[in-house]
């Protein structure tokens with residue numbers, strides 16, 4: 001065992017979803033899945049109840065983060081966070097949101113304190129958190145705020161990237177209503193998002209001068225301004241600014257012909273102007289093994305690319321691939337010198 005090895009911190013996510021059983025199944029298959037040591041910030045009782053629900057005999061041990069690596073070979077380490085909860089797979093419960101948020105923040109504090117290498121978040125139910133006053137659209141923006149709190153001297157401009165073996169995509173606008181996209185989509189936002197993407201692909205993912213393909217917003221990228229003007233007046237100038245800075249940006253491209261196999265050879269990453277423009281192709285091509293990774297943070301965060309999947313919770317049948325890929329990617333990004 002590497003005495004300096006730090007565990008990956010996993011937040012429990014929405015208790016009614018599949019996150020708990022992903023952690024259980026991942027630990028049970030840790031060798032065959034080649035997983036790094038990890039611990040879950042969550043509730044020990046809840047994990048034990050979910051293990052019983054899916055018919056899994058497993059040892060779960062409550063630990064502090066510094067004990068997790070040593071414990072990992074014997075039992076699933078849990079860092080108790082919040083009160084004991086009752087497991088109701090697929091059923092939203094009042095009063096769990098505080099624990100969900102505390103687990104995410106606790107993991108970030110662990111990284112800041114040198115106790116964890118990186119963070120893998122399990123899916124949250126966004127609407128359930130909004131109802132309790134959570135003011136961030138998702139993890140991505142919340143983690144940006146936590147980065148500014150815990151690393152006040154470092155820049156934190158979170159950018160979402162969905163990374164699969166065949167396709168990398170970045171949505172420039174994320175969780176906003178589609179009607180708001182044109183107003184939010186500014187030249188500066190596109191340039192900033194592309195710069196962070198290019199920098200992190202080079203520094204953390206080993207691309208030299210990554211090729212970024214920017215989608216248009218309108219059908220046929222606006223058809224020379226006849227089907228909408230944003231492509232011509234906002235996206236094209238942003239691409240020109242990026243190219244002037246030496247970034248290998250191209251576009252605006254018609255999005256409908258950007259994702260078939262020959263087209264995918266022409267770029268390293270696609271920047272889409274809104275969520276579904278790029279998450280639909282990314283999940284269609286790589287739903288099982290893509291990872292959601294936040295660029296632009298002073299620490300490493302990944303997550304599976306899927307959501308809470310209430311319909312599968314408690315059945316023990318949810319696919320583990322994306323969660324396992326998220327754990328492996330977090331460990332590699334956090335330990336570039338060792339791997």
Ligand SMILES: NC(=O)C1=CN([C@@H]2O[C@H](COP(=O)(O)OP(=O)(O)OC[C@H]3O[C@@H](n4cnc5c(N)ncnc54)[C@H](O)[C@@H]3O)[C@@H](O)[C@H]2O)C=CC1
Nearest residue numbers: 122123124125126127303305306307308309311312318319
């Ligand atoms: N990172 C995060 O926290 C994310 C959270 N969500 C949240 O998840 C909730 C549900 O969202 P949906 O759009 O229904 O997406 P979803 O990903 O939970 O489910 C979509 C479909 O994929 C299936 N699926 C999801 N994960 C699977 C797995 N591991 N194995 C096999 N099948 C799987 C589900 O059964 C369902 O048919 C929402 O509240 C949303 O906010 C969604 C995406 C990411």
Ligand SMILES: NCC(=O)COP(=O)(O)O
Nearest residue numbers: 137138139140141292303
């Ligand atoms: N559709 C992707 C998603 O919902 C993940 O968002 P985040 O919670 O990682 O910001």
